[in-house]
Amino acid sequence: MAQQIFAYILHKNGVADDSALELVAAAKKIDAGAKVTAIVTGTGAPLDALCKEMAASYSSVWKIDNAAVAYPNAEVIRKILVKLIPKGSILLCPHNTFGMDLAPGLSIKLDASFVSDVVAIEGIDGSNLKVIRQEFSGQVSTHILCDISNGAVVNTRPGSFKADESKSAGGAVTDKSSEAGDLSAKRRYLELVEAQVGDVDITKSDILVSVGRGIGEKDNIPVAEELAKAMGGDVSCSRPIVDAKWLDKSRQVGTSGKTVKPKVYMALGISGSFQHLGGLKGSPFIVAVNKNVKAPIFQVANVGVVEDMIEFMPVLTEKISESK
Amino acid sequence: MEILVCVKRVPDTAENEIKINSDGTDIERDDLVYSVNEWDNYAVEEAIQIRDRVGGAVTVATIGDKDSEEILRREMAMGADKGILISDDAFEGSDGKGISKILAAEVKKGKYDLILTGAQADDGAGQIGGMLAAILDLPYASIVNKIETVDSKKIKVGREVEGGNQEMNEIEMPCVLSIQTGINEPRYVGIRGIRKVASIEIPVHKAKDLGVDAASVGAAGAKVKRVDYFVPPAGKGADIIEGSAEEKADKLIELLKAKGGIK
Ligand SMILES: Cc1cc2nc3c(=O)[nH]c(=O)nc-3n(C[C@H](O)[C@H](O)[C@H](O)COP(=O)(O)OP(=O)(O)OC[C@H]3O[C@@H](n4cnc5c(N)ncnc54)[C@H](O)[C@@H]3O)c2cc1C
Numbered sequence: 242m243a244q245q246i247f248a249y250i251l252h253k254n255g256v257a258d259d260s261a262l263e264l265v266a267a268a269k270k271i272d273a274g275a276k277v278t279a280i281v282t283g284t285g286a287p288l289d290a291l292c293k294e295m296a297a298s299y300s301s302v303w304k305i306d307n308a309a310v311a312y313p314n315a316e317v318i319r320k321i322l323v324k325l326i327p328k329g330s331i332l333l334c335p336h337n338t339f340g341m342d343l344a345p346g347l348s349i350k351l352d353a354s355f356v357s358d359v360v361a362i363e364g365i366d367g368s369n370l371k372v373i374r375q376e377f378s379g380q381v382s383t384h385i386l387c388d389i390s391n392g393a394v395v396n397t398r399p400g401s402f403k404a405d406e407s408k409s410a411g412g413a414v415t416d417k418s419s420e421a422g423d424l425s426a427k428r429r430y431l432e433l434v435e436a437q438v439g440d441v442d443i444t445k446s447d448i449l450v451s452v453g454r455g456i457g458e459k460d461n462i463p464v465a466e467e468l469a470k471a472m473g474g475d476v477s478c479s480r481p482i483v484d485a486k487w488l489d490k491s492r493q494v495g496t497s498g499k500t501v502k503p504k505v506y507m508a509l510g511i512s513g514s515f516q517h518l519g520g521l522k523g524s525p526f527i528v529a530v531n532k533n534v535k536a537p538i539f540q541v542a543n544v545g546v547v548e549d550m551i552e553f554m555p556v557l558t559e560k561i562s563e564s565k
Numbered sequence: 566m567e568i569l570v571c572v573k574r575v576p577d578t579a580e581n582e583i584k585i586n587s588d589g590t591d592i593e594r595d596d597l598v599y600s601v602n603e604w605d606n607y608a609v610e611e612a613i614q615i616r617d618r619v620g621g622a623v624t625v626a627t628i629g630d631k632d633s634e635e636i637l638r639r640e641m642a643m644g645a646d647k648g649i650l651i652s653d654d655a656f657e658g659s660d661g662k663g664i665s666k667i668l669a670a671e672v673k674k675g676k677y678d679l680i681l682t683g684a685q686a687d688d689g690a691g692q693i694g695g696m697l698a699a700i701l702d703l704p705y706a707s708i709v710n711k712i713e714t715v716d717s718k719k720i721k722v723g724r725e726v727e728g729g730n731q732e733m734n735e736i737e738m739p740c741v742l743s744i745q746t747g748i749n750e751p752r753y754v755g756i757r758g759i760r761k762v763a764s765i766e767i768p769v770h771k772a773k774d775l776g777v778d779a780a781s782v783g784a785a786g787a788k789v790k791r792v793d794y795f796v797p798p799a800g801k802g803a804d805i806i807e808g809s810a811e812e813k814a815d816k817l818i819e820l821l822k823a824k825g826g827i828k
């Protein structure tokens with residue numbers, strides 16, 4: 242393949258994001274023999290250390306050291322990438338809050354195609370890259386052909402590609418700092434405000450009774466609380482429940498909420514979006530209760546119950562109490 | 566402040582089971598219930614609140630067919646001042662870039678300080694806001710869950726990042742923001758509210774009104790093409806417990822006890 246492949250490495254003070262090695266795997270799906278270049282921006286010693294680490298996994302590492310990108314402001318990093326990346330290249334990026342900020346606009350500036358939230362790459366098909374995406378909250382999948390003759394920006398879903406740990410690239414680090422160009426931007430990073438802690442710490446719970454939009458109304462929350470009490474667990478939830486202010490933000494499971502690692506996770510009326518499942522770690526025993534047998538949550542659950550949760554919760558609570 | 570909010574009509578996936586048509590080219594759209602994209606309601610609510618604080622006007626715009634007019638009316642019933650339906654056969658089959666080009670042309674016809682989109686829509690791409698900003702050469706912030714007006718030249722915005730942390734930024738206007746759910750509590754719209762705006766004229770803008778080259782958008786201009794829809798072969802999947810609700814509960818309790826799910 243004639244096109245060069247790049248990967249943008251996201252990190253926090255030199256500690257690589259999980260996506261760093263997932264992108265190696267994704268690049269190999271595009272072209273098994275590809276020599277992939279990692280682009281790493283940041284500043285100081287942590288950046289140097291990370292570049293060295295990445296050279297084990299990437300054939301080439303481009304380092305951009307500048308105080309202006311000590312915090313990854315996508316508006317600045319986009320400018321750097323437009324300057325550095327040759328026209329017609331393919332750039333891989335994680336589809337997380339940074340990638341969503343950076344990539345769509347970058348594809349415009351590079352005049353390249355854009356395909357986001359890619360869950361699988363099938364390979365090159367003529368002048369196209371064939372990938373798989375999901376739509377309608379994961380209820381259906383689609384094959385997408387993305388014309389790469391002018392290059393492409395490809396955002397991959399976190400966790401969809403198994404990290405390539407082979408570390409056999411033996412790459413070299415090149416300092417590209419002087420080529421970064423003008424780094425002024427009309428958006429200035431101010432500070433990071435940490436999420437508030439709530440009344441319970443669901444990250445420490447062994448048993449979680451987690452409710453989603455299927456709960457229907459606020460008045461049903463106590464019914465879930467009863468169930469959690471009977472099981473000896475805590476109530477957690479998906480995002481719409483927090484948006485509706487029915488439960489506190491500290492109870493939200495997912496990428497923009499808490500990462501939990503219970504022994505048992507009971508998901509009631511939750512469809513199973515990747516942002517929700519992204520907050521579930523440590524392979525718990527997952528029970529899904531959903532009235533739609535096709536809900537994506539049944540793909541990841543160990544056990545499924547197809548029922549209306551409003552009717553099922555009290556039955557379960559009562560039977561548990563009886564069985565004690 | 567002059568604010569434009571981009572809104573999209575989408576099938577309501579919480580209420581619908583999505584089925585694929587017989588040849589796999591599309592989903593079965595006939596029986597679907599449509600509504601405005603969840604994220605867009607929050608964007609419109611935010612725009613209305615800003616207008617009520619500092620003055621100005623809120624315009625809602627959508628690219629779609631005749632059926633999309635209903636969502637414009639819904640958002641006008643919420644309190645948006647104007648609606649624009651952007652509609653042309655030439656727009657059909659546009660990819661994200663096509664949609665963004667068309668919206669950019671609409672933005673250029675007005676004089677907006679703030680352009681809002683949802684953080685994502687039914688395709689889950691989350692692409693339009695960022696593309697629109699880049700085409701217009703305006704600053705952009707995605708997944709915004711807080712907006713503070715500062716002065717006539719800049720605002721402060723919070724971006725919701727991983728773990729629910731909030732990244733505060735200062736951004737110059739005009740700018741484009743993609744709005745995250747939870748930023749506010751969108752007001753309820755009743756039938757009466759919609760009836761009130763039923764007779765307001767909604768202008769329709771076509772490709773030639775916007776000076777959009779029809780060949781650069783629509784299916785002809787699309788570089789990203791959907792080949793088919795499919796349901797992935799079921800993986801291991803969950804063991805589905807059968808029986809009456811009571812029987813299911815009994816079986817589930819046994820399993821839960823074995824896995825430490827009942828203390
Ligand atoms: C940047 C970003 C970050 C995000 N972060 C998170 C996050 O951290 N956590 C999170 O959860 N989401 C997050 N989301 C939102 C995510 O994309 C989904 O919108 C959300 O997870 C959907 O929640 P849900 O499953 O409760 O609702 P839906 O997807 O609407 O699913 C509801 C489910 O309930 C079922 N149901 C309905 N009624 C009943 C009933 N009576 N009985 C049984 N089942 C019923 C339906 O069949 C459906 O499967 C994020 C989105 C973005 C863009």
Ligand SMILES: Cc1cc2nc3c(=O)[nH]c(=O)nc-3n(C[C@H](O)[C@H](O)[C@H](O)COP(=O)(O)OP(=O)(O)OC[C@H]3O[C@@H](n4cnc5c(N)ncnc54)[C@H](O)[C@@H]3O)c2cc1C
Nearest residue numbers: 571572628659660661682683685686688690691692693789
């Ligand atoms: C029949 C059909 C055929 C299609 N064919 C293709 C194709 O061949 N290739 C392809 O890539 N895509 C195709 N699409 C998808 C279409 O191009 C998408 O609508 C487009 O990509 C933008 O939606 P999104 O969900 O990706 O937006 P996102 O970027 O996820 O949405 C974010 C925000 O952008 C704004 N927005 C999105 N769409 C609109 C709109 N129409 N009007 C106003 N504001 C909007 C809203 O504020 C929304 O909240 C097709 C769609 C249909 C229905």
